[in-house]
Amino acid sequence: xxxxxxxxxxxxxxxxxxxxxxxxxxxxxxxxxxxxxxxxxxxxxxxxxxxxxxxxxxxxxxxxxxxxxxxxxxxxxxxxxxxxxxxxxxxxxxxxxxxxxxxxxxxxxxxxxxxxxxxxxxxxxxxxxxxxxxxxxxxxxxxxxxxxxxxxxxxxxxxxxxxxxxxxxxxxxxxxxxxxxxxxxxxxxxxxxxxxxxxxxxxxxxxxxxxxxxxxxxxxxxxxxxxxxxxxxxxxxxxxxxxxxxxxxxxxxxxxxxxxxxxxxxxxxxxxxxxxxxxxxxxxxxxxxxxxxxxxxxxxxxxxxxxxxxxxxxxxxxxxxxxxxxxxxxxxxxxx
Numbered sequence: 133x134x135x136x137x138x139x140x141x142x143x144x145x146x147x148x149x150x151x152x153x154x155x156x157x158x159x160x161x162x163x164x165x166x167x168x169x170x171x172x173x174x175x176x177x178x179x180x181x182x183x184x185x186x187x188x189x190x191x192x193x194x195x196x197x198x199x200x201x202x203x204x205x206x207x208x209x210x211x212x213x214x215x216x217x218x219x220x221x222x223x224x225x226x227x228x229x230x231x232x233x234x235x236x237x238x239x240x241x242x243x244x245x246x247x248x249x250x251x252x253x254x255x256x257x258x259x260x261x262x263x264x265x266x267x268x269x270x271x272x273x274x275x276x277x278x279x280x281x282x283x284x285x286x287x288x289x290x291x292x293x294x295x296x297x298x299x300x301x302x303x304x305x306x307x308x309x310x311x312x313x314x315x316x317x318x319x320x321x322x323x324x325x326x327x328x329x330x331x332x333x334x335x336x337x338x339x340x341x342x343x344x345x346x347x348x349x350x351x352x353x354x355x356x357x358x359x360x361x362x363x364x365x366x367x368x369x370x371x372x373x374x375x376x377x378x379x380x381x382x383x384x385x386x387x388x389x390x391x392x393x394x395x396x397x398x399x400x401x402x403x404x405x406x407x408x409x410x411x412x413x414x415x416x417x418x419x420x421x422x423x424x425x426x427x428x429x430x431x432x433x434x435x436x437x438x439x440x441x442x443x444x445x446x447x448x449x450x451x452x453x454x455x456x457x458x459x460x461x462x463x464x465x466x467x468x
Contacts (some may be wrong), residue, residue: 137457138235139179139434142377143268143326143347143414144240146171146181147206158213158242159221165417165430168222168240174434177235177456178225180322180347180414181268190276193290198449199251200258200279207265218316224266231418243267243463245322254279255306256315263319263434270316270337271324271347272309277302280309281332284359294385318329318340319449320467325369326389329358333365342466343373345459348414350378350398351405359383363405370406370413373465375458377404377414380425392427396440401455408450412459413437 149162151372156166171179185202188195196202214224225231225241234241244267252258252270259270273283275292286296297303305313305328305465313336316323323344325336337344346369352360360383361369361376369376376399382388402411417431428436441451453461 139457140459142177145418158218162407162417171433173432180243184246184247187250269322282449303331305330305332348379348416370410377412379416381416390425419461
């Protein structure tokens with residue numbers, strides 16, 4: 133009897149929570165919607181857990197004055213934890229083989245990433261150094277405009293607003309953005325095009341020579357906001373061989389409420405549009421200050437996604453892919 137593929141959350145903020153919780157061990161509870169015990173309870177083998185460290189100079193008042201320093205502290209924290217008791221429960225995954233091994237050993241595997249490339253300041257030497265430390269993912273932008281491109285939310289003084297092509301005509305991927313994608317293709321890192329404005333998104337797809345991922349993004353056809361993906365964008369990711377991962381947490385703005393049915397609706401739509409082999413899921417879970425999504429209150433309730441997909445008529449092969457098999461295939465192709 134074949135073993136089903138591991139369950140993989142393509143976007144959760146366990147490391148951000150760990151730092152907020154003053155370095156509580158990764159095998160302990162962090163008081164949020166995601167941590168290693170909750171992942172284990174939900175049958176989740178692996179999570180891509182990117183660090184959100186915006187640069188205050190370009191990312192607004194909640195950013196860091198030393199983003200690269202903060203990123204290095206988080207990476208060091210993980211490596212130090214793995215030397216201790218946490219290493220019995222948690223592993224760093226730099227290849228698909230590491231995820232498979234964690235599944236066999238009953239461990240939780242974390243893939244290190246960055247949500248927004250602000251800390252790199254466009255420097256490929258920094259990217260290569262972070263790759264040597266185990267980082268295997270980069271979301272080029274998150275908020276505002278950095279050295280690589282422009283996000284779907286931009287800062288206007290102390291306030292955030294949606295990107296408007298009439299007010300913000302320069303939404304193209306920069307030369308540094310194209311260079312970083314080419315270097316990521318060479319190194320074997322996941323290129324995450326989440327949050328890029330549409331014209332920059334297209335530039336990224338034209339530049340990459342490897343499949344790309346949207347780690348947490350829903351369909352604009354179901355909720356009309358620039359922060360969601362047009363059908364053209366969804367098809368474009370699929371055409372690279374990539375994966376799009378809807379989330380139960382709305383990116384907004386809009387009238388959506390965080391819930392399981394919203395996640396399932398967006399999965400259904402994308403499966404119909406591009407096929408189940410190009411769809412995954414990314415919880416985007418962080419702390420309890422966010423509304424707990426109805427039907428999936430934290431990552432321990434991940435089995436509710438399985439049940440919902442079955443109720444909606446998806447077959448076992450499609451469900452196995454959506455719940456982790458598609459991400460694993462992509463990660464193996466990109467990172468080895």
